[in-house]
Amino acid sequence: MTTLDQRLREVRGGQKALVPYFIGGLTPDWTNYVAAAIHAGADVIEVGVPFSDPMMDGPVIQEGALRALRANATLESICHEVSVAAFDVPVVIMTYFNVLHHFGLARSADLLATSGVAGVIVPDLALEELEPWREHASASDVATILMVAPSSPVDRVQRIGELADGFVYAAARMAVTGRSNDVGDARRVVEMVRAATTTPAYVGIGITTPDQARDAAALSDGVIVGSALVQRILDGETASDVESAVRSFRRALD
């Protein structure tokens, strides 16, 4: 069990977890947005490390990643900023495998751990290629968060459940990240996860409004909100605007 597992079991005494997503390096003051979100009641922060070819992301996060890359954001620069900020909730990094592969697996795991990063989400790393990354991550007490999709058959969900660290990312729909109007297949996906593991299931992919967040959280242990917040930052909203938005998600969950 990783430290992230232990910390997530203490979230709000069993209440629903709120996980906002931000793109590292999107603006020079991006950590202020993270701090604002924590102030508004975020339980875990997901920080995207941009990659040139984000195959699991829709237009909003693609645009944000492109801007962050133009501003020279890197794995190291983002980890450094996370380390300096020393947020008081767990931070998980979301990035694509090539970023870690290129930096070196052992070196990446060490960098994440020494920067205070509790876990990673690597959407292009499924069970089949999970080792040896997971070995390095586990050795450094970095949780590897796995996804379950609506297309995942039960036997795969079982294996994912056995390996899951931190939380299981329950994809609400067969789609890449982006906005949508409902909670999709969240109920069925969360039921599959719960049948396989006691690791918490957080719903993501297309959670756009506080109402959808409430619906998804009612079925699960928490929600991940990405594109809806990143869009606000792309539109030039301030940290205090984003804090209000996160607070409205928080209220919907409580």
Add this chain to the structure above:
Amino acid sequence: MSAAGVMGPPDAGGHFGPFGGRFVPEALMPACLELDAAFRDAWGDASFVAEYHSTLREFGGRPTPVTYLGRLSERLGVEVYAKREDLAHTGSHKINNVVGQALLTRRMGKTRVIAETGAGQHGVATATAAARLGLACTVYMGEVDTERQSLNVFRMELLGASVVPVTSGSRTLKDAVNEALREWVTCVADTHYCIGSVMGPHPFPWMVREFQSVIGVEAAGQLREFGVETPDFVVACVGGGSNAAGVFAGFADSSAQLIGVEAAGGSAVGLGTPGVLHGMRSLLLQDDHGQIEEAYSISAGLDYPGIGPEHAHLADVGRARYVAVGDDVVIGALQLLSELEGIIPALETAHAVAWLARAAGDEVPRGSTVLLNLSGRGDKDVAQVRSILRGES
């Protein structure tokens, strides 16, 4: 099927040495597993294999001939035979792969194909096979390429396909692959992603090589009719590497030297480092932080920042050698083959000609026997070549 040997099947996880594999989101893994099982089943089923070959024969123009290039041989001082994939339907080897994948799509009970395309050759071939088999077809093409290759967009539309311009990233081939993968996540239940080269997650690199191996198998038999038991060299251009993989497959276990010719601006073996992109671990052009760099080539078909994983492996173990030629010599090679042999090759293919012209009498000793894979015809490139020769670009 190709025999086990140097180019045998990959391991169960799709690895060729340290390359290949399946690096895709969980949402797509079930489809990759389904495709792997379906391809193994089909490729072991004599009736499927027979339908694949009869479709290529009746519809695809196979077998394509081998032509002895007498005047070029005389000029270069080596004996050059060309495998004429330029004479296949739609003008290149691409038809071999799309016929196989379209038949497999139907066998899996899926009703639609999606594809990426750069210059449009694979898009046109996919639209062609889809029309033949009554499958719906959507092709993702970088917005920049839809403008550069508007006639190919129109061809695909004539064939009943929809073409979606991709506006993300660099708006070229690699972004078209990204967008096709993103789209595939949403429609994987009824749609097959017909990848155009020996790339992507397993089983694509292996499956596409198997569908293209007809080139090498045919050529080996045809060369024997010329009295050539084994050529000294087999030469093919390489972008993702499907025509090269197909022709190499017929000679991998022979003594022939296998030469893949990359574009200097897209030389994944020459300039790349190991990385993970588009579902595979291979050699990629990337910067110091693992961000993928854009390839550049005069020929859109070689304009890809990676190479198929089996080629990375063949380079690694030394079975094939990968060389690069620059844009500057490609037009001359196209003119050379046109004037001496009455064959206008595609700009991609002209890279292989250019290397041979440079290497003949040197790396390729005088009197050597060479099989050149003439992967495609140059009709699609004549407007571009004209403007280059007129000094307009």
